[in-house]
Amino acid sequence: MVNIKVNNLIYQRGDFSLSVDNLMIKSGEKVALMGENGCGKSTLLGLLTGLLEPESGSIVYGDMALSQLSFPARAKTFSLLAQFSEISFPFTVFEVVRLGCYAQNRLGEFSAQDDARTLALLDLLDIRHYAERSYAELSGGEKRRVMLARVLNQNTPIIYLDEPNSSLDVRHTLDIFAHLTKLNASVITSVHDINLALHHFDRFVFFKNGRLLYDVNRADVSAELLSEVYDVSVSIDNRSFSFFH
Ligand SMILES: Nc1ncnc2c1ncn2[C@@H]1O[C@H](COP(=O)(O)OP(=O)(O)OP(=O)(O)O)[C@@H](O)[C@H]1O
Numbered sequence: 328m329v330n331i332k333v334n335n336l337i338y339q340r341g342d343f344s345l346s347v348d349n350l351m352i353k354s355g356e357k358v359a360l361m362g363e364n365g366c367g368k369s370t371l372l373g374l375l376t377g378l379l380e381p382e383s384g385s386i387v388y389g390d391m392a393l394s395q396l397s398f399p400a401r402a403k404t405f406s407l408l409a410q411f412s413e414i415s416f417p418f419t420v421f422e423v424v425r426l427g428c429y430a431q432n433r434l435g436e437f438s439a440q441d442d443a444r445t446l447a448l449l450d451l452l453d454i455r456h457y458a459e460r461s462y463a464e465l466s467g468g469e470k471r472r473v474m475l476a477r478v479l480n481q482n483t484p485i486i487y488l489d490e491p492n493s494s495l496d497v498r499h500t501l502d503i504f505a506h507l508t509k510l511n512a513s514v515i516t517s518v519h520d521i522n523l524a525l526h527h528f529d530r531f532v533f534f535k536n537g538r539l540l541y542d543v544n545r546a547d548v549s550a551e552l553l554s555e556v557y558d559v560s561v562s563i564d565n566r567s568f569s570f571f572h
Contacts, residue, residue, distance in 0.1 A: 336384030362534035368517035402430035406481035427480025488516035
């Protein structure tokens with residue numbers, strides 16, 4: 328059980344800057360990161376996972392600053408589904424998903440328990456029938472499901488996901504979001520589909536031009552707020568938002 332605390336974070340890249348004064352995510356929370364393209368969602372995930380270095384500010388996991396956490400400790404604390412991920416080795420689907428166990432595996436060898444866990448995740452993500460196929464031969468959506476299974480196999484108390492449903496069809500999107508909401512882990516995910524997010528997440532952090540604009544609960548996501556964030560007209564009907572120019 329690990330809380331995440333972000334304070335006075337500033338990151339600069341060319342003429343883009345991201346600043347987050349204060350963000351606290353409690354253990355087990357399900358948080359959607361939202362906002363238009365280029366507003367800084369992936370950048371924040373990069374900072375939270377130590378892939379990017381801030382100019383200033385602090386990121387603390389429990390009572391440990393991210394900078395104090397060793398790489399093995401980070402891999403036990405959080406997992407990340409990046410927006411894009413490729414594998415250049417001729418691994419099978421089973422082997423790719425089992426790699427997720429490596430972070431928790433002290434001996435460095437996979438156990439029968441790791442294999443069983445991997446197979447269960449292949450079932451969950453509906454990719455068991457591809458287990459022995461080469462990862463490289465899968466479709467975009469199938470690859471995405473394999474990478475999601477690998478991330479879940481890391482079994483960390485915090486899961487960061489960058490647009491997990493990109494390339495996924497409707498059924499697999501609903502399946503994976505329903506599963507994410509049931510986990511004990513904290514799940515922090517960037518997502519563009521507001522109606523999908525509203526059905527599954529409790530808390531919504533909206534960014535605009537590199538600034539954290541709103542940090543609200545589900546009940547406070549309004550048409551006015553969405554209109555300000557996305558610069559479009561928004562209406563609500565039967566608890567579902569519609570967007571138009
Ligand atoms: N590798 C990079 N090198 C230089 N600039 C980058 C790089 N990656 C992103 N940027 C820029 O940083 C800014 C923030 O990008 P970021 O990827 O965090 O946006 P995002 O909110 O995740 O967008 P999207 O919804 O399109 O995924 C954008 O202006 C983008 O052009």
